[in-house]
Amino acid sequence: MVRGATTEAQAAAQKVLAYALAAGATQAEVLFSEGDSALTRFANSEIHQNVTERDAQVSLRFVDGRRVGCAATNRLDDEALRRLAERAAAIARLQPEQEEALELPEPGQVALVTGASSQATRDASPESRAAGAREVIAAADAVGVLAYGSFTTSVERIGVINSKGVDVIEERTSASLITVSMGRDGEAGYASSSAVDVTEIDAAAIGREAAGRTRDSRGAVSIEPGDYQVVLEPYAVADLLETLGYVGFSALAVQEDRSFHESGRVVGSNLVTIVDDSTDPAGLPASFDYEGVAKERVTLIERGICRDVVFDAQTAKRAGRRSTGHGLPAPNSYGPFPLNMLMAPGDASHEELVSGLDRGLIVTRFHYTNPVHPKLAIVTGMTRDGLFLVERGEVVGPVRNLRFTQSYLAALAGVEAVGRDRFRVSGDFSPVVVPAVRIAAFTFTGATEH
């Protein structure tokens, strides 16, 4: 936690909390954040979009007995803050009395995580991001392809205070560089990196990785869809974890009987262990959730067996246990969410993963995946930016992209080897830390033209 001068949003939050209590709230909580974020985007090897924004906002959860009203604003003048409290109170009081009461979290021990922010990321500039973009473009130029991508940096001070004494604030920074490079015939390659400290991102190396994959993808040929043994690169494994997190690792999903997750149920091979741990510096560290509760390490799947799911205050109360610190900003109907997932490494080198393919595919990443049947975790999506055929352990060459329709649970059950190196991969929701894996069978159900 960062302690020091009161920030603008923090001061506004304290005022809002006081206004809420003066308005008769039986409990009240204010989530506040402020910061700067910037993104430099490039395509066809030139910067085409370059943006920055500065914002600050406060969000009030007003509890009146068994009724709750939420309101948010980014206007921090006194009149707007008073109106915010009035609005949330009115929303709460216009509701019928609920059977279920909300209990805001009690103050708890929030341990300081190290490495949540970085001065270098704070100091990032349009010029430094443009320099990173130029390094990626230069790597693409070197193999005669075009570079596309984005370079983002952000700094956010986020905090929660509530009427029970919760009072936490933390500064978090993040940086992310992603790139796709493409050749004349549409061959493509992908690479990305994310970090708390922008200086950990080696733009030239990311550019070389993507450009090299593009070069290797030239001359892709069509193959028939069907069942293939696969090596999923970390970029693809990230989608497995994120999707399972979305459909199954939330306590609300379990309570509503829409999750596959049942403690003790075997869903994966004994090589599969997945945890959510915001204290692990391999990910992007954070100390507390959007309810101000300390984030706990949660074992989601251990050696293939379902163990636990993540909880926020409301789902924890229903289950008669404490929150694991995975609440999202109120109001939300999604329930808690695992934002810091990591998959345990195995002992295989990348070469060993590939050499174990009799006739199979190396999948760089997935594209536009979507659950077809959430409870069975059946998902469809496409391969993208590098798909390679392997026969008897040797790479034969690039192949055109395929569509899969596959149960991600069956994929976990089919994991037969796990890479020993892990990578932090930018996801749709948050970064995940994953190795590459080899899976015995993956069902591809369609083909496309590139």
Place this chain on the structure above:
Amino acid sequence: MRDLSQRALDTAVQRGATYADVRVVRRSEESISVKAGRVDAVGSGETEGFGVRVIVDGAWGFAASSRLTGDEADRVAAEAVRIARASATARRRAVVLDDRPPAKGSYRTPYVIDPFTVSVEDKIALLLEAERTMARIEGVAFAEASYSAQREWKAFAASDGSDTDQEITHVVAALEVNAVDGDELQRRSYPDSGQAAGWEWVVGLDLVGNAARIAPESVALLSAPQCAPGRRTIILDPSQLYMQVHESCGHPTELDRVYGTEASYAGTSFLTTDKLADGFRYGSDLVTIVADATSPGGMGTFGWDDEGVAAQRVPLVQDGILAGYLSSRETAPRIGRQSGGAMRADGWDRIPLIRMTNINLLPREGMSLADIVADTDDGLYLASNRSWSIDDRRLNFQFATEVAYEIKGGKLGGLVKNPTYTGITYEFWRSCDAVADSSSYVLFGTPNCGKGEPGQVGHVGHGASGARFRNVQVGVGKW
């Protein structure tokens, strides 16, 4: 606000911008959801700020702030210019905008009942009644009813003298009911759509009546037969056809995507500009699709886009032939055209991108949707989108719907669960041999169209009346 805009424009031009525009935006939102007989979430939000977009040395810069002061206008404009200069260090072609007369005037979404003046109590009461109607059906595991509204005021000013202000109001409503039996979960929903309108649109949805219709169907689906694999004739209800239009026509005709500016995120498009000149056959003769920012009630309807280009109707596919694109002032000149007015930003802190307006598959007079069913000897009728996926050039797609009904001898029959279908975009649209007339035409609103980095959520519209397609692969995957 005009003072702030003018100050930002003056600062940008003084610092070297050859073009600048400013949008000052204030947005109010409210949302309500009820679940399991209780109020699940009620929220109200407001956000305001301004964004300055400039061209310097032939390159773009953009900066935005929530602090509406003169000093901040100077800082943000100067920052936008600085960013543009950084952009120019990696520039290969200079930005050139089309010519258009300065935009002047005001626009306001028409509505009868202002949704923000209807009491929270009345809204909750309606949603709770609909939710209870679903939840009381035996076999239902959980049900949810939700509503949201958004109002955005925006003032646009540009260094060419443009000066417009708009007030856009949107409402959204959704019912969802889920039945569970072991690992089987079946969902039905209605209408999961929105409109540029007032509370009167929500009242007109008959949420309670439709709750009574869909809840038993979710339970019945649990014991329905699985959609079998094979090639079938399919009829798409408007509640699925709009999504087919969205993914396989709307996105691939975005000209910024065609030129690669979304390549590293959502991908590119198979509809390259050479296909426009070549008269590419996108679909059968029955397929005519327009981008119409003037459709009454559409979530893609407005007075001017966020570059100050007036709302208009642009043909995308005419009688099956590719006819145009969704475009901007920067991209349209590259195909020798004027902007079609499709640039919109998700709030004050985002730069405008080419977004769908209302992408409408025009009805064909001759056969009603019922006539098409009656004209079908053997097939599947699919309704209500459940999932969607399409490749990074918008060719290979796969959709799942919540429900399908067997068609035998021209009559709708029993339910089929977990229906899916897949194909290649142009092959699919070329297989279209019937488009329903206007009697079943519905203008859907999609309030969650994602695009761009940083992410932007767009509100877009889709009109569809239903259509038939031949020889389509259904029942995909192992179940």
